[in-house]
Amino acid sequence: MTSSISAHRGPLFHMLADPAEVGEEASYQYWEDGLLVVADGKIIAAGAYSDLLSTLPDGAVIENHPDSLIVPGFIDTHIHYPQTEMIGAFGKQLLEWLNTYTFPTERDFQDPQHARRVARVFLDELLKNGTTTALVFGTVHPESVDMFFEEALERNLRMICGKVMMDRNAPDYLCDTAESSYQDSKALLEKWHGKGRLLYAVTPRFAPTSTPEQLAAAGRLRQEHPDAYMHTHLSENLAECAWVKELFPQCANYLDVYDHYGLLGKRAVLAHGIHLCEDEWKRLHSSDSALAFCPTSNLFLGSGLFALEEAERHKVKVGLGTDVGGGTSFSLLQTLNEAYKVMQLRGQALTPFKSFYLATLGGARALELDHCLGGFTAGKEADFVVLDKRATPLLQLRMENCRSLAEQLFAFSILGDDRAIRATYAAGRCVHKK
Structure with a gap:
């Protein structure tokens, strides 16, 4: 059981709904110190690190992702x-x-x-x-x-x-x-x-x-x-x-x-x-x-x-x-x-x-795949990306001046490219690392 579980710690963000339909506040979840728990290629939990740490089995390895933002693939x-x-x-x-x-x-x-x-x-x-x-x-x-x-x-x-x-x-x-x-x-x-x-x-x-x-x-x-x-x-x-x-x-x-x-x-x-x-x-x-x-x-x-x-x-x-x-x-x-x-x-x-x-x-x-992709709900496939806030000197400088999550997301969307991808995971396995 322990060997099949991996956990990833860092800022964690995913969308729950279309903001055009439900409004921005209800459309997403974000944990500044989050934990994504994966087993057998699927997500078993996502939430605050402080809430989920005690649920991990003894010996489970936590991979830390500082200066990052973890998002769905x-x-x-x-x-x-x-x-x-x-x-x-x-x-x-x-x-x-x-x-x-x-x-x-x-x-x-x-x-x-x-x-x-x-x-x-x-x-x-x-x-x-x-x-x-x-x-x-x-x-x-x-x-x-x-x-x-x-x-x-x-x-x-x-x-x-x-x-x-x-x-x-x-x-x-x-x-x-x-x-x-x-x-x-x-x-x-x-x-x-x-x-x-x-x-x-x-x-x-x-x-x-x-x-x-x-x-x-x-x-x-x-x-x-x-x-x-x-x-x-x-x-x-x-x-x-x-x-x-x-x-x-x-x-x-x-x-x-x-x-x-x-x-x-x-x-x-x-x-x-x-x-x-x-x-x-x-x-x-x-x-x-x-x-x-x-x-x-x-x-x-x-x-x-x-x-x-x-x-x-x-x-x-x-x-x-x-x-x-x-x-x-x-x-x-x-x-x-x-x-x-x-x-x-x-x-x-x-x-x-x-x-x-x-x-x-x-x-x-x-694609009619929202039952298994696109977010961090338990049971979905563990496809996710670690975005690097320090990917380039310019992006790092911009991130240091961001005062909200929205500003961070916007900076990634305007200044980001392949250099902003620190790691890519498919079914819980790292398939690209910078």
Whole structure:
């Protein structure tokens, strides 16, 4: 019993609810001298050190984390692992960027060894940046998903991934067919979904690169495996939206394309959602679908400014996405930096508590995983991050002048990056240490 228990002492913070719904005071818990107790990969207690010390068995080892803040592991609700090696590619908007950079890069993932090599770099970068769970695009090649899941399984990570389904409006070397995409996706789903901490996502790239027959096949997979995920793109770019209207004139709007083929609902996560009409917002809510807010890539590709206030008004679940490689950083702290600026440009305020909600519990809720991720409630999986208040001279100086927890959180979200991650733990085990 003693050997299976570990305890971590330091300032401890997690979100309990969306501050937009319950107010800031009721939305979080914070213990300045806290203790996080872990056994067999799960949290068994979190609270004040003085209250929990006596509950530890004799001989239990306490790891101290001074000058830190212990928070739940970050959750990235939209990212492309095959785009790791083309991150920061210069100067195009979405559709031209895909054709110029993305598609040629993804061609190489038919080679399993190449896919494995990039998957390793990708997972190392996630953990270095404190991200313990991500919803991930593979490529059209089944090998890309196999290699990703093999690497994630070895690290015992909670990861979600899927094979891209794409049978038109893309290079021949990246196209499958409606039938082959169905068969390949089904085989991968049955092989990996629920294995270890892994989960599968049915992944049509976006409406323009799938025929109606392929979208129908994706819908059939969703119907046959209702506990699997659906992951795609929605209304990222105005030219993209116009293209969808041309390709699917029978549908009322972009979201209606996915709705028509049975792709909305719980565990459906649609990235971006920048250019939405009122009917689309209402349908996202009524279908219980979720959006991934990807501020870094939206700014980098000039796509637009996400309306977080509309998501709140319509009670639509939202998580945060780095969207690497359109996004330019694996760091969700840096992504919060960009999210704050997007909201400023919209004349809205993104508070520090809302920021950390989006990066942790909000992401877990968007993925329907808040029963096991996103906080320090007893029974949840012990994925957490130790943030370093002395990570850089500038951050240390700023922290010394912070007079509240909110100021500390804001400083991390504006000045923090991978250097601010002192350690990352997955299922109670240290998987990255600075």
